[in-house]
Amino acid sequence: MSRISTLLSAALLLAAPIALAQSAAGAAPELQPLSSTRLADALARPLGAAVSAPRTRGTLDLKDKRFYIAEYRVLIDQAGELPVAPRDGRLLGLQLAGDSVRLSYRSQPDIAALQTLVDRGWADLLLRLAAVGVNPTTPEQIISAHGAIFEATEPGSSQAAPLTVEAKTGETTRRYLVLAPTGGKLVHQMPGGLDIGNLAARLSYPRHQVEALSLTLAVNLSALDNSSQRRSGYALAPGVEALSPQMELGPAPAAALVHAHAQRALVNLNEALLLAPEFGRLRLASAAEAVKPSSPLQALISLGKSMTSGQQTTLETVLELDGPATARLLMYSLQAANQAIANTLQAALEP
Numbered sequence: 001m002s003r004i005s006t007l008l009s010a011a012l013l014l015a016a017p018i019a020l021a022q023s024a025a026g027a028a029p030e031l032q033p034l035s036s037t038r039l040a041d042a043l044a045r046p047l048g049a050a051v052s053a054p055r056t057r058g059t060l061d062l063k064d065k066r067f068y069i070a071e072y073r074v075l076i077d078q079a080g081e082l083p084v085a086p087r088d089g090r091l092l093g094l095q096l097a098g099d100s101v102r103l104s105y106r107s108q109p110d111i112a113a114l115q116t117l118v119d120r121g122w123a124d125l126l127l128r129l130a131a132v133g134v135n136p137t138t139p140e141q142i143i144s145a146h147g148a149i150f151e152a153t154e155p156g157s158s159q160a161a162p163l164t165v166e167a168k169t170g171e172t173t174r175r176y177l178v179l180a181p182t183g184g185k186l187v188h189q190m191p192g193g194l195d196i197g198n199l200a201a202r203l204s205y206p207r208h209q210v211e212a213l214s215l216t217l218a219v220n221l222s223a224l225d226n227s228s229q230r231r232s233g234y235a236l237a238p239g240v241e242a243l244s245p246q247m248e249l250g251p252a253p254a255a256a257l258v259h260a261h262a263q264r265a266l267v268n269l270n271e272a273l274l275l276a277p278e279f280g281r282l283r284l285a286s287a288a289e290a291v292k293p294s295s296p297l298q299a300l301i302s303l304g305k306s307m308t309s310g311q312q313t314t315l316e317t318v319l320e321l322d323g324p325a326t327a328r329l330l331m332y333s334l335q336a337a338n339q340a341i342a343n344t345l346q347a348a349l350e351p
Contacts, residue, residue: 031280031322035110038323042331043120048127053339054249054273056257060265062348067211068139070261071152071186072125074118075165075176075218075252079106082172082222092284096313105222105282107319111159114179117327121334122181128342134349142210147201149212149261150187156180167253174222187214197261205262214259217337218252219330221245221319245280245319249273249333257337258344267344273336279325285316
């Protein structure tokens with residue numbers, strides 16, 4: 001799979017430097033936490049602003065069909081683990097025994113801030129669809145007559161009830177927070193993916209030229225350089241190597257960018273959009289931050305304590321996010337995915 005290292009439009013958008021304060025010579029820069037008060041830069045970008053979309057693969061047919069958007073599902077990487085290679089036996093400033101290390105990471109998200117960005121992303125998508133002549137109908141117009149093949153009944157994450165999923169790619173495990181636009185619902189997903197759905201609706205949709213679409217976007221925070229070669233402006237201290245977070249818009253695990261329910265057609269990203277500007281740093285978790293088995297966050301991150309098992313060492317870290325930079329990159333990622341969706345649906349409507 002090819003990867004866009006940095007799009008020119010992304011570079012122009014994100015060229016503004018992150019304001020970082022040095023409290024003392026050699027001290028790690030202070031970050032502004034991601035919160036609802038740190039979103040001004042991201043929200044200042046106009047809805048529907050010009051953006052380059054990553055390439056997609058797959059097709060669907062919407063010609064002469066009425067269709068509705070059943071769900072707009074946004075997955076944001078929050079925690080996980082991956083293998084890394086220490087350099088000269090050192091990683092994150094520590095001397096380690098053995099050469100097999102798994103690095104676990106977790107961020108501390110402000111779900112209210114992420115919800116604001118997802119709502120903004122949804123509004124941006126609707127504007128992009130209208131701009132290319134794509135006009136979905138309301139779900140009620142089709143569901144009232146034909147039912148739903150997959151009914152959207154599940155709420156997205158809230159501060160009180162985070163909704164999470166876990167996915168493994170190669171040796172990297174990611175745990176995602178799942179969000180929907182405010183007031184929107186999600187289709188319930190089975191561990192093995194969606195089932196056959198409502199058979200009566202599945203038969204009715206093709207006969208009556210109607211369709212339902214699931215849209216899924218995934219943003220990773222953990223496209224890490226596991227060779228520890230990449231130097232970071234967020235190094236723990238001068239001259240000490242640090243693994244750098246990177247953000248990427250990538251194919252969603254166990255889902256597609258666009259899934260047409262009746263046709264069972266899938267359109268997905270053919271490449272990941274890798275955004276190079278830095279937006280945070282990894283640091284070792286303190287003893288007070290170590291996740292205890294009884295913690296209510298255990299279901300979200302399941303990372304456990306730092307430990308050595310045989311020749312493998314697990315380091316538990318915290319991914320600290322710089323609020324303004326993270327919000328800008330997230331918003332750009334959502335807009336790029338939205339443009340890919342708009343391009344896909346526009347092509348699907350053409351003769």
